Amino acid sequence: MEERTVFFLSDQTGVTAETLGHSLLTQFSAKKFRQVTLPFIDTEDKARQAVRTINAVRKTGAPKPIVFSSLVQHEYREMLKEADGLYLDIFDVFLEPLSAELNEEPSFEPGRAHGMSDIEAYMKRIEATNYALANDDGGVSRNYDVADVILVGVSRSGKTPTCLYLALQYGVYAANYPLTDEEFESGKLPDFLVKQKHKLFGLSIDPERLQQIRKERRPIGKYSSIQQVRFELRESEKIFRRYGISHIDTTKFSIEEISSRILDSTGVERRVRP
Amino acid sequence: MEERTVFFLSDQTGVTAETLGHSLLTQFSAKKFRQVTLPFIDTEDKARQAVRTINAVRKTGAPKPIVFSSLVQHEYREMLKEADGLYLDIFDVFLEPLSAELNEEPSFEPGRAHGMSDIEAYMKRIEATNYALANDDGGVSRNYDVADVILVGVSRSGKTPTCLYLALQYGVYAANYPLTDEEFESGKLPDFLVKQKHKLFGLSIDPERLQQIRKERRPIGKYSSIQQVRFELRESEKIFRRYGISHIDTTKFSIEEISSRILDSTGVERRVRP
Numbered sequence: 001m002e003e004r005t006v007f008f009l010s011d012q013t014g015v016t017a018e019t020l021g022h023s024l025l026t027q028f029s030a031k032k033f034r035q036v037t038l039p040f041i042d043t044e045d046k047a048r049q050a051v052r053t054i055n056a057v058r059k060t061g062a063p064k065p066i067v068f069s070s071l072v073q074h075e076y077r078e079m080l081k082e083a084d085g086l087y088l089d090i091f092d093v094f095l096e097p098l099s100a101e102l103n104e105e106p107s108f109e110p111g112r113a114h115g116m117s118d119i120e121a122y123m124k125r126i127e128a129t130n131y132a133l134a135n136d137d138g139g140v141s142r143n144y145d146v147a148d149v150i151l152v153g154v155s156r157s158g159k160t161p162t163c164l165y166l167a168l169q170y171g172v173y174a175a176n177y178p179l180t181d182e183e184f185e186s187g188k189l190p191d192f193l194v195k196q197k198h199k200l201f202g203l204s205i206d207p208e209r210l211q212q213i214r215k216e217r218r219p220i221g222k223y224s225s226i227q228q229v230r231f232e233l234r235e236s237e238k239i240f241r242r243y244g245i246s247h248i249d250t251t252k253f254s255i256e257e258i259s260s261r262i263l264d265s266t267g268v269e270r271r272v273r274p
Numbered sequence: 275m276e277e278r279t280v281f282f283l284s285d286q287t288g289v290t291a292e293t294l295g296h297s298l299l300t301q302f303s304a305k306k307f308r309q310v311t312l313p314f315i316d317t318e319d320k321a322r323q324a325v326r327t328i329n330a331v332r333k334t335g336a337p338k339p340i341v342f343s344s345l346v347q348h349e350y351r352e353m354l355k356e357a358d359g360l361y362l363d364i365f366d367v368f369l370e371p372l373s374a375e376l377n378e379e380p381s382f383e384p385g386r387a388h389g390m391s392d393i394e395a396y397m398k399r400i401e402a403t404n405y406a407l408a409n410d411d412g413g414v415s416r417n418y419d420v421a422d423v424i425l426v427g428v429s430r431s432g433k434t435p436t437c438l439y440l441a442l443q444y445g446v447y448a449a450n451y452p453l454t455d456e457e458f459e460s461g462k463l464p465d466f467l468v469k470q471k472h473k474l475f476g477l478s479i480d481p482e483r484l485q486q487i488r489k490e491r492r493p494i495g496k497y498s499s500i501q502q503v504r505f506e507l508r509e510s511e512k513i514f515r516r517y518g519i520s521h522i523d524t525t526k527f528s529i530e531e532i533s534s535r536i537l538d539s540t541g542v543e544r545r546v547r548p
Contacts (some may be wrong), residue, residue: 018547019293024368027380035547039538063373068299086375094298101338103358106301111440119483123490125529129435133407135538161403164438168529173283209393216397255399255442260287260331261358264313273292274310 003032005057005065009050010112011072014039020090022066033066047076055082072110096159121171121252121272128167128174128271135175136160144175144196148268152178152193153203153238154232155223156213158250158258163202165259170265171271184235189243201262202240202247207233209251278305279331279339283354283466284382285346288313294364295342302408305398307340312316316384321350327354328357370468395445396547402441402448402545409449418449422542425450427477428506429497430487432524432532436477439533446474446537457507463517476514476521481507483525541545 006025007019015038025033038050057065067085071077082089097104134141134188137160144150149166151174159176166172177193193200205213207229214224222228240247246265250258263270280299282291284467289310297400299307312324316489331339341359343350355361369380408415411434423440425448433450451467467474480485481503488498496502514521520539526531537544 005398015529015530015534016297019290022547023290024365024372025309027346027369027382028372029381031376039534066372066375070303086371088371090294092511094294094513095301097360097362098298098302098340100303101340102302104302104304108301109304112346112403119486120530123487126432126435126487129421129438132435132452133410136407152282158400160407161400161442164376164403165442168435168439202352213400214281216322227465254396255286256289260289260313273296 002030003062004038004063005034007050007067007085008035008037008039009041009067009069009071010039011035011076012039012070014070016070016090017068020070021066021088024068025066041071041076044076044079047079051079051083052086054080058084061090071110074108093158100258102254106245107199124171124222124271127170128171129164131173132167133177136163138211139175142175142192144192144199146173147156147196147199148173149262149266150174150193150199151201151262152179152189152205152236152245153205153247154210154236156210156217157203157205158255159203159253162250162258162262163206165255166262169256169259170273172268173211179232179236179239184232185243187235187238188237194243197243197245200243200245201266202236202245203258204233204240204247205235205251206249220248237255276337278337279308279310281292281328281341281359282309282311282313283315283341283345284311285350286344288344290344291342294344295340296472298342299340308545311499314349315345316347318353320351321353325353325357327358328354332358332523333464346382348382369446393404397414398445398545402443402445403438405447406437406441412438412451413449416449418473420447421449421470421473423475423536423540424448424467424470424473424475425475425536426463426510426519427479427521428452428453428484428510430491431477431479431486433477434527435529436532438523439529440536442487443530443533444537444547448541451498453506453510453513457513458506461509461512463513463514468517471517471519474517474521475540476510476518477532478507478511478514478521478523480495480523480525483498 008014008021010017041047041050054065065085069089086155099106102132153159155178163174163176168172211224211226211229218224282288282295284291313322313362328339341361343363355385373380380454427433429452437448440446485498485500485503492498522535
């Protein structure tokens with residue numbers, strides 16, 4: 001399979017160029033891509049170094065690299081356009097129509113491209129993260145009154161990373177509670193959760209996938225046996241039905257997608273915007 | 275200040291359209307933007323609903339909304355282009371030159387736009403998250419041999435969210451250790467950290483900013499007094515110097531930027547690509 005080198009250029013972290021590039025590259029499944037991020041290109045020296053890095057690819061006889069750029073400053077963009085690659089630049093393409101429509105000149109100032117450094121947003125995300133940590137895995141505080149959402153599901157169904165992602169990315173207060181033998185035996189949720197029924201959201205997962213994930217943690221024993229995994233998932237689905245808890249199958253989704261689908265399905269508002 | 279409505283359209287989570295849009299919008303500081311994400315537009319019905327939502331803005335007499343789209347499917351994109359807004363579409367602009375260069379037809383298949391759902395990447399991120407949790411705040415496991423990086427800094431300098439972000443986003447094993455009275459009195463780091471000196475990375479922060487953050491947690495008392503905050507930061511910087519620990523001032527940066535700068539500065543490789 002042909003391997004193409006892809007560069008993501010930025011005067012900031014490179015997240016914008018990467019996100020844009022990934023969306024486009026997934027449309028081409030016959031290629032293998034070697035991905036290189038060149039962040040913080042904010043001096044002429046670094047711009048020149050980036051040009052050299054890109055040109056070095058061609059000298060090995062490899063095909064033309066693809067270059068996604070979110071560089072803001074005109075002079076560096078002009079330098080990078082001269083490099084030997086297919087140059088795709090979000091500012092070249094979108095800034096002009098946007099400027100015309102808004103009837104405002106762009107500032108061309110770097111450094112605010114991920115304008116997230118304001119203290120209020122930062123604190124909201126930190127507080128939400130602390131909340132998620134204190135209310136992880138049925139955790140110590142059980143401070144469910146202020147929760148935006150409470151995830152329920154069996155061990156390793158993805159509750160913890162999803163809660164942390166919701167907190168870090170969106171400032172959402174997400175708690176989680178594991179379904180275990182206690183719930184399976186009675187078929188019931190504890191009273192303090194039933195009181196918060198409207199906030200509950202269930203995570204389910206394909207049994208084979210769950211077994212695979214659990215085996216990474218404990219390769220042998222009941223915990224990662226297919227019988228146990230099937231039993232727990234069957235029982236947890238009964239509980240979802242009994243209490244009318246919306247739920248999604250996380251098998252095919254990334255943490256981002258699970259988080260986004262939960263917000264979409266519950267209508268919980270983001271407290272910060274990434 | 276004029277308020278413009280901005281829509282982010284996607285058949286997936288909307289993260290791509292949002293990230294792209296934010297980078298561009300920060301170039302226009304004289305405007306206020308009302309941001310609305312319309313994710314999971316994957317049926318004709320939802321596309322039609324999105325058109326109605328966009329058109330409703332104009333009917334209130336507001337100026338033309340800006341529409342960032344990462345919709346993949348041709349028919350939905352055509353429908354949305356008819357809506358009354360400035361339509362900026364990443365697929366319209368970049369797909370053709372990319373396809374020509376790669377000499378491959380795009381699949382036009384949605385659902386892989388954030389192609390992160392493969393199990394290997396998912397597990398790496400989960401394992402890294404579990405690692406960060408177990409090694410948070412000088413935490414229980416102190417399993418520093420496998421750490422990629424160990425963050426050190428005073429309470430509330432941003433260690434925990436940064437470690438979690440590094441884990442969730444990049445699958446990086448990030449531990450953190452708080453600098454407290456013990457270190458300030460001796461001016462020394464504990465031996466188990468000195469052994470890992472090459473992995474240490476320091477977080478510093480502006481005293482006023484730190485005081486503000488601490489006051490959110492404990493409004494009164496020594497912990498959030500400016501004297502104490504100044505003392506701790508001065509002592510922690512002495513420790514950074516003593517051991518030659520690279521460090522950054524997190525005051526002006528978002529969690530994403532701090533994380534990205536740490537990777538850039540340390541050369542730690544990402545285990546997964548977002």
